Structures are given as C-alpha cells and as structure tokens.
Amino acid sequence: MPGRIASQISEPPFRAFRLARGWSQDYVATRAQLDPSYYSRIERGERMPSVEVLRRLATVLGMVELTKLLQPYQKAGRGHEMVEGEDV
Numbered sequence: 001m002p003g004r005i006a007s008q009i010s011e012p013p014f015r016a017f018r019l020a021r022g023w024s025q026d027y028v029a030t031r032a033q034l035d036p037s038y039y040s041r042i043e044r045g046e047r048m049p050s051v052e053v054l055r056r057l058a059t060v061l062g063m064v065e066l067t068k069l070l071q072p073y074q075k076a077g078r079g080h081e082m083v084e085g086e087d088v
Contacts (some may be wrong), residue, residue, distance in 0.1 A: 014028075014043050015043050017061040021061070021062075025040050025043065028060055032053070032057050032059075032060045034053065039057075054066070
C-alpha cells in the first residue's frame with residue numbers, strides 16, 4: 001500500500017549523509033522546507049516523516065537510491081497519504 005511506504009523503510013541514515021557533507025541540521029531542514037526541530041526529531045528516530053518529506057530529505061541529502069524509490073509517489077491531500085502517479 002503506497003501510503004505505508006514511509007513506515008516500511010527502515011531508518012534512513014540521514015545523520016550520516018548530513019555529517020558526510022559537513023552540513024548542520026538547520027541547513028538541511030531549511031533546504032528541505034522543514035522546521036529544524038522537526039528534522040532533528042526525524043534524525044533521532046522520534047518522528048516518522050511522510051513520503052513527501054522523505055522524498056525531499058533524500059533529494060537534499062543526495063540519497064539517490066531512496067530518491068528513486070520514492071519517485072513514483074506524489075502528494076495527495078495534505079501529504080500524509082501518497083498515491084502512485086506522475087513524478088514529483
């Protein structure tokens with residue numbers, strides 16, 4: 001079920017990708033259009049982001065394989081449910 005893809009992905013290594021680039025959490029959050037405190041909670045595994053947020057983070061951090069995995073899904077409604085369709 002596409003809406004459950006975010007919960008099926010084991011915790012992506014956002015922190016490792018961010019640190020490898022020498023970026024701060026604030027920098028990544030700003031580029032991904034997220035509140036820095038929300039991104040911090042995602043990175044610590046305290047929040048499960050929507051597929052749209054996963055896609056944005058994967059794009060910002062250059063996580064090519066995760067970005068490819070999430071491409072077939074597009075935002076529907078408020079971004080919590082995803083539907084298969086055109087590239088985002």
